[in-house]
């Protein structure tokens with residue numbers, strides 16, 4: 001059971017990292033960037049290609065894919081979303097879905113639909129063994145737990161990102177400006193804050209994080225295809241809504257809880273696809289507490 | 303009741319400049335608004351208004367609801383774009399300057415409804431006011447703002463949305479002062495406040511002006527606004543229909559009828 005929990009937290013960490021991108025962009029640009037999941041896929045391909053075809057070391061490949069995704073995020077915002085800053089949210093939503101299909105089809109054109117097998121970049125790191133583990137002939141373990149390096153590193157990376165982002169938004173000038181912009185763009189402009197630049201930075205950060213999520217996801221689930229990002233993207237969106245969209249700790253909490261629910265459901269009722277539970281969670285949350293677990297409900301005094 | 307501004311309120315010198323006599327005649331005004339036209343879609347909200355504010359003055363725009371007072375201030379402050387006409391500040395044409403660069407020119411707007419950042423702390427709100435300045439300068443100014451508004455100092459860690467209405471207004475003004483503006487525009491700072499607080503806010507405005515900050519004030523409370531104003535303009539459905547010194551308008555029959563409840 002503990003193993004499931006840890007694996008759930010690990011999968012949830014990936015959701016959480018993706019959900020952060022959704023939630024930050026939603027908080028500041030007030031839009032749902034449905035193409036966010038596909039940025040993960042681009043990040044996956046960028047690191048796959050540099051490692052496999054160019055023989056780059058994993059660390060460099062991850063850095064490269066972060067750069068690629070950051071630029072992609074900024075360019076998509078500039079070309080597709082910025083012209084719609086004053087349009088209806090429906091128009092923006094449809095554009096985002098369009099961008100999502102565009103990225104998937106571009107990937108299909110470049111890399112075809114043949115799955116690429118993503119290398120295990122943490123293969124050289126031994127798993128963490130807690131207790132004295134006996135592995136029986138049928139593969140079941142007893143007496144302790146084995147946590148794979150990928151699982152452990154995913155969780156640690158997630159914690160590091162969470163701490164980093166919290167410090168960024170609470171301590172730096174740019175981070176505080178982002179919170180100001182998310183509340184009131186007009187008032188932020190009056191403070192001399194360049195709102196367009198701030199929104200651009202938000203997309204940059206969210207997309208850079210998506211690249212990290214892409215690498216972690218592909219290391220855990222090595223089948224890389226053009227639609228790799230779609231499902232995790234949607235689940236991360238559920239996680240963001242679950243935790244309270246617009247809230248950074250909410251995205252973290254929502255992501256991890258969702259990962260745990262998914263893994264445990266898969267173990268307890270293997271006959272039912274676990275995604276059913278994920279979307280059941282979304283529906284229940286929307287019914288019971290539409291603002292999510294940590295959603296903000298402070299309203300202005302009149 | 304006639305409001306008598308209390309000019310003796312202890313003030314903190316924020317800009318360091320001296321009040322310059324405005325009666326000089328042909329000296330160029332600090333703020334010159336010329337033939338301004340502003341539209342909301344097809345609604346012609348501001349219909350060719352011109353006015354000026356000289357350095358050291360308190361100038362007020364009065365008018366009924368919907369006259370276009372906020373539209374005027376928001377256009378000067380850059381939040382709205384004019385269809386035609388010009389806004390000149392200290393001799394520089396700011397008509398097409400991007401909104402976020404206007405503060406850097408030395409003009410701050412304290413907008414209608416305060417619009418403080420509800421989820422940020424009091425201190426963070428003030429820091430945002432000094433966004434265009436470096437940390438050392440901001441730290442120095444924040445101390446001066448705290449002297450002016452001791453209540454804000456006590457509550458600096460509080461989430462701004464939980465402040466009382468009066469405290470929120472003080473925060474909005476303190477935030478605008480953080481950029482050390484030469485011209486401070488205030489849009490209905492007395493809105494929703496109890497009479498005692500209204501007096502306090504007006505005293506603070508007078509004190510700021512005494513210390514060298516030029517003031518452009520929009521108010522519904524015409525009595526109070528005119529009594530502290532050097533000059534005033536009366537706005538009616540997007541046009542300036544009357545102007546004069548504060549004293550003159552206080553005793554003008556049409557103004558008394560329309561805005562002073564006589």
Ligand SMILES: Nc1ncnc2c1ncn2[C@@H]1O[C@H](COP(=O)(O)OP(=O)(O)OP(=O)(O)O)[C@@H](O)[C@H]1O
Nearest residue numbers: 342345347365366367368369370371372373374522
């Ligand atoms: N966002 C908007 N869209 C359309 N019309 C607007 C908008 N904002 C203001 N107006 C209109 O422009 C006119 C001027 O409004 P403005 O807010 O400048 O008035 P005001 O003098 O500040 O009034 P108040 O004293 O009530 O604040 C009004 O007729 C108003 O209905």
Ligand SMILES: [Mg+2]
Nearest residue numbers: 371372373414
């Ligand atoms: Mg108004």
